[in-house]
Amino acid sequence: xxxxxxxxxxxxxxxxxxxxxxxxxxxxxxxxxxxxxxxxxxxxxxxxxxxxxxxxxxxxxxxxxxxxxxxxxxxxxxxxxxxxxxxxxxxxxxxxxxxxxxxxxxxxxxxxxxxxxxxxxxxxxxxxxxxxxxxxxxxxxxxxxxxxx
Amino acid sequence: xxxxxxxxxxxxxxxxxxxxxxxxxxxxxxxxxxxxxxxxxxxxxxxxxxxxxxxxxxxxxxxxxxxxxxxxxxxxxxxxxxxxxxxxxxxxxxxxxxxxxxxxxxxxxxxxxxxxxxxxxxxxxxxxxxxxxxxxxxxxxxxxxxxxxxxxxxxxxxxxxxxxxxxxxxxxxxxxxxxxxxxxxxxxxxxxxxxxxxxxxxxxxxxxxxxxxxxxxxxxxxxxxxxxxxxxxxxxxxxxxxxxxxxxxxxxxxxxxxxxxxxxxxxxxxxxxxxxxxxxxxxxxxxxxxxxxxxxxxxxxxxxxxxxxxxxxxxxxxxxxxxxxxxxxxxxxxxxxxxxxxxxxxxxxxxxxxxxxxxxxxxxxxxxxxxxxxxxxxxxxxxxxxxxxxxxxxxxx
Numbered sequence: 152x153x154x155x156x157x158x159x160x161x162x163x164x165x166x167x168x169x170x171x172x173x174x175x176x177x178x179x180x181x182x183x184x185x186x187x188x189x190x191x192x193x194x195x196x197x198x199x200x201x202x203x204x205x206x207x208x209x210x211x212x213x214x215x216x217x218x219x220x221x222x223x224x225x226x227x228x229x230x231x232x233x234x235x236x237x238x239x240x241x242x243x244x245x246x247x248x249x250x251x252x253x254x255x256x257x258x259x260x261x262x263x264x265x266x267x268x269x270x271x272x273x274x275x276x277x278x279x280x281x282x283x284x285x286x287x288x289x290x291x292x293x294x295x296x297x298x299x300x
Numbered sequence: 301x302x303x304x305x306x307x308x309x310x311x312x313x314x315x316x317x318x319x320x321x322x323x324x325x326x327x328x329x330x331x332x333x334x335x336x337x338x339x340x341x342x343x344x345x346x347x348x349x350x351x352x353x354x355x356x357x358x359x360x361x362x363x364x365x366x367x368x369x370x371x372x373x374x375x376x377x378x379x380x381x382x383x384x385x386x387x388x389x390x391x392x393x394x395x396x397x398x399x400x401x402x403x404x405x406x407x408x409x410x411x412x413x414x415x416x417x418x419x420x421x422x423x424x425x426x427x428x429x430x431x432x433x434x435x436x437x438x439x440x441x442x443x444x445x446x447x448x449x450x451x452x453x454x455x456x457x458x459x460x461x462x463x464x465x466x467x468x469x470x471x472x473x474x475x476x477x478x479x480x481x482x483x484x485x486x487x488x489x490x491x492x493x494x495x496x497x498x499x500x501x502x503x504x505x506x507x508x509x510x511x512x513x514x515x516x517x518x519x520x521x522x523x524x525x526x527x528x529x530x531x532x533x534x535x536x537x538x539x540x541x542x543x544x545x546x547x548x549x550x551x552x553x554x555x556x557x558x559x560x561x562x563x564x565x566x567x568x569x570x571x572x573x574x575x576x577x578x579x580x581x582x583x584x585x586x587x588x589x590x591x592x593x594x595x596x597x598x599x600x601x602x603x604x605x606x607x608x609x610x611x612x613x614x615x616x617x618x619x620x621x622x623x624x625x626x627x628x629x630x631x632x633x634x635x636x637x638x639x640x641x642x643x644x645x646x647x648x649x650x651x652x653x654x655x656x657x658x659x660x661x662x663x664x665x666x667x668x669x670x671x672x673x674x675x676x677x678x679x680x681x682x683x684x685x686x687x688x689x690x691x692x693x694x695x696x697x
Contacts, residue, residue: 176496252485
């Protein structure tokens with residue numbers, strides 16, 4: 152619920168990304184963001200599902216308000232993770248944004264077929280990335296009404 | 301009972317011998333009694349073998365002699381099984397029995413691949429059509445035999461080439477998807493971290509460092525563009541859509557719309573002639589127009605307004621489309637090379653791009669069965685032309 156999110160003033164974002172350089176870059180960028188956020192990072196698909204199901208090493212993990220999901224992940228691809236999230240009645244309401252280097256139309260189709268909430272190709276340039284994260288925050292935590300947790 | 305299907309079999313009785321001699325004489329008279337018919341049968345490229353219900357060869361023509369490597373006196377009166385490889389005789393025999401029980405005309409191609417045996421024991425693939433004659437001496441079967449060694453080899457080669465093509469297409473697709481994902485990622489990292497470095501340490505580094513970082517980002521960005529365009533080029537063949545009727549007017553409209561911003565900025569005027577409908581891949585034809593018109597915009601003269609003229613003219617069985625501009629032009633010595641992959645005539649600081657645009661154009665045009673070329677007076681403008689087949693005409697590809 153929005154109230155709950157406002158209580159600690161933080162939104163929880165789960166980033167599923169295996170490339171440490173990208174993780175670091177996004178962390179840096181989110182740090183500059185106006186909206187208070189807690190960025191949780193897991194580096195493969197299985198851990199992402201453990202996090203979401205609050206099991207294994209993640210029993211105390213919060214339920215994220217937003218998932219940023221890469222496609223090219225070790226073990227389990229991002230699309231597999233997406234499929235599982237969207238097939239789960241408990242998890243499917245969490246907005247999932249595919250954030251990937253891929254510009255392939257096939258990945259776009261597959262993602263939306265699996266009910267991704269949006270598909271974003273990682274911008275090449277830093278200023279574009281800053282802008283993108285600001286837009287994500289403005290839209291998902293400013294404009295959009297999210298379901299209660 | 302005559303021996304069936306066994307060459308050089310047990311001795312026939314005298315009575316049987318006499319019967320066979322009668323059959324041979326009968327068949328010879330029937331087919332070769334008439335001189336014109338004889339000439340005809342002897343001049344055929346196909347081998348003719350006539351047997352009776354005892355599977356004894358009664359008559360062969362010249363082509364059959366050549367094909368099987370026997371003289372005809374070596375064949376006539378012998379069981380026809382000597383023309384069949386031993387390993388297949390049994391199967392063949394069953395087939396023959398069925399045929400004699402219920403004879404009918406079997407055309408070429410209605411049979412499976414058959415193999416015949418030459419005198420020296422070697423084998424060759426044949427196609428056989430059978431017809432029969434009901435005579436007062438019983439049923440005679442006429443086999444028309446074609447040696448299909450050459451065709452078969454061509455078919456096998458074609459099949460092998462096809463399999464290889466499919467394999468290499470699959471490999472290309474795999475390569476392409478690896479390219480789009482895996483090769484882009486390190487480039488991303490190089491670009492974004494160099495920029496982060498510039499962003500965070502702006503005051504601590506000097507001007508020269510800024511220039512170096514600019515070069516790194518510039519090179520990485522260019523490589524990103526090249527990879528994407530190479531991918532697009534590779535996929536023209538593998539990802540193309542099946543051809544359907546495409547209104548060239550409509551796809552030109554799409555292309556102009558995509559280019560609207562740069563056309564407006566350059567103050568260009570585009571003059572459109574009437575364009576026909578062609579068979580093609582609409583997405584690729586849009587890209588074709590877009591690349592050609594985009595080129596005109598890019599290589600315009602700075603000191604005069606750009607004019608682009610688009611036309612189509614029918615020449616015989618093909619349409620010739622033209623994109624003419626009054627831009628900077630191209631030197632004739634480069635006419636051929638501009639369609640090559642990664643070919644650029646100008647330094648990148650002056651004209652950005654991957655050098656793939658015209659290579660992509662050529663590949664699209666060629667996929668559509670056409671040709672593309674350029675005409676230009678250096679300094680006075682450039683005209684690109686490409687052809688596409690006129691719809692509804694059977695074009696030899």
